Amino acid sequence: MIKSFFTIIFFFGLSSSAQQKGISIADKIISISGRKLEINADGFPKQIQSFYDWQFNAFGFKPTNLLYEPIHFHFFTSPKTQEKLVVGTFNLLSEGKDSIIWEATSSSANVSQYVKAKMIGNGLINYHVNLRALKDVSLSTINFHIPFEKGVSKYLMGLGNKANLRPDTVKWCWEMVDEVNPEVLIGNDNAALYFDINQHKTLEILHIKNGWLNGMMQINIKGSSMLTEFSTGAVALKAGNELAFDFNLLLLPMNRKDGRRSLEKRFQACKDLIADGKKPKL
Structure with a gap:
């Protein structure tokens, strides 16, 4: 009886945390309504969790993990060697009731x-x-990886895919950018992730180049994960040269109403949110 009582208390504590309004952070874990984001030491998402159940009538007792491993970059100098980056600093710049930087x-x-x-x-x-x-450096390619859990990648919308179910392989390249935007929604009903990249050919700061320019994206099962991989191809940089890789992520569903929408409507809602200029500005 006592064990059951404490189990119930723990459940309601978890459910209350998942249902919170606004945004908060503790120990690099950001909590919003129904979802949590754990930040890795390098600043990228370490894990993304959804607490929505499949019917969207209540918050589940056990969260659904979207990521198989943290989101990350690889900077290859050859097919078998890469730059080994060491984390230097991590700083929480701003913590408000509406946003965290x-x-x-x-x-x-x-x-x-x-x-x-x-x-x-x-x-x-x-x-x-x-x-x-x-220093002057030649990279054989720069790879950006979003490794999804295989069990949380049933649907895929975007990158020219018209069907709801994720095909075995989806490919996109920069030559398609005028017809097919580099944006995609991947996930299940109760847990999904929207991702888009900066598709502008020039940046406001002219001495910084858009790192995504002329690259390609491929989405398929690779090893133990369902991998979204962007590859730049060969890149030669002089000392002082800079590349910018700007992108947006949207943790879904945004709320219970959003979760009950069709995939097409959820995808359009993501696009509208970005297009309306509501993305946070740094």
């Missing part, structure tokens, strides 16, 4: 990585990633 730095002998992100209460995160060459 953080930054992190990492570096190797040849490159430095600066990450700045802002998350608002509806689950939208704006990321700015700056890669700077400390």
